[in-house]
């Protein structure tokens with residue numbers, strides 16, 4: 001039975017049973033992450049730990065971290081999460097930070113802090129610039145966009161790590177901050193942080209290390225004996241680090257940590273307004289109200305999983321990663337890109353096959369895999385639940401490659417669709433999009449699930465202004481009212 005839709009507020013509230021049943025049936029359409037079918041969006045530490053984190057979250061369901069004097073317990077939990085993170089990442093006694101709602105907010109805070117820092121320490125800078133590897137997360141571009149900074153994009157080398165010579169060449173008197181990732185999301189490699197650190201010290205600029213995905217993994221990966229280059233506060237030039245507890249920290253969503261080498265630097269992050277009739281208002285991060293549950297959930301994850309638990313989860317993720325990488329490299333026509341440092345990586349088609357079509361075949365088997373571009377590749381973020389499905393994954397992948405090989409008409413239909421959309425470049429984006437939608441609605445369900453055409457089109461349109469408009473239009477249709 002298709003559940004009824006709910007477009008207006010019901011006159012009387014629904015019965016609990018009925019309401020939960022409705023949610024369960026809606027959820028049944030989502031990816032089966034419990035079966036290890038999702039990559040990158042869900043991090044699951046197993047039922048026991050997950051239930052414990054949920055219980056802690058529920059205990060603080062109503063509490064608000066906005067005013068720490070009213071909820072001193074939340075203040076303490078946050079301080080302890082920050083301390084644990086600072087210790088894991090070799091902070092000094094002076095290192096401090098804040099909890100935020102996620103990696104994006106942590107990065108926004110680091111760049112806002114850099115801007116304020118520059119007004120005092122680089123008073124001659126009028127148009128501040130931040131040096132960004134092209135592999136850096138889009139949150140940095142978002143921060144530049146929000147805070148009026150200029151993001152200067154630097155290419156990566158053949159190994160997908162930022163090209164340090166290109167970084168040096170991009171430095172101007174307006175440079176206020178360098179950025180490196182540990183590791184970067186697209187290919188899972190760590191940028192040459194130690195060289196960036198030396199450069200930052202030499203130039204007297206800030207250096208942010210984005211350890212959003214690596215912060216709660218790399219310390220354990222290193223302890224397991226895998227080679228991990230220095231990337232944290234051990235390096236003198238590193239002035240801030242972002243690390244997401246809601247990724248490999250396995251906490252509830254809405255939990256990240258932004259750390260600063262010194263408290264003096266963090267002060268630039270705070271916002272204060274003293275002239276409001278509602279009282280003197282101080283807020284440490286972007287958000288006003290701060291959910292107590294996310295703070296308690298992060299605290300519970302760190303203390304409830306502990307070092308041994310994280311080592312075990314990391315060991316499983318790393319062994320599964322190696323198994324998957326070997327299996328993928330063994331499939332003729334596929335290859336892993338670069339030498340990933342952790343448990344996320346991407347792979348390409350080395351021959352004539354369209355990697356996006358291979359991704360589409362995997363989607364039809366229920367796998368949710370990220371599509372990437374520049375170059376076209378598929379991306380996996382591996383965590384503990386994938387151990388049980390690695391063989392199935394490789395098996396499905398090999399079959400998918402065979403299918404794409406056989407059904408070359410897919411290629412033709414993609415080419416036709418790309419061609420059609422390319423021809424529409426000159427007309428309104430709305431029309432282009434409608435056309436695309438009509439084409440896919442006429443196709444079978446299986447074809448509807450295939451995104452190769454969409455990505456082929458994106459590839460074809462990259463570099464024109466049209467793609468931007470097309471994506472905005474797509475988001476408009478995806479978000480909001482039915």
Ligand SMILES: *Cc1c(COP(=O)(O)O)cnc(C)c1O
Pocket residue numbers: 101102103104105137139181183184185210211212213244256
């Ligand atoms: C996930 C991620 C981010 C952004 O974090 P959100 O929690 O999604 O806002 C930033 N950088 C890297 C490397 C990431 O993997």
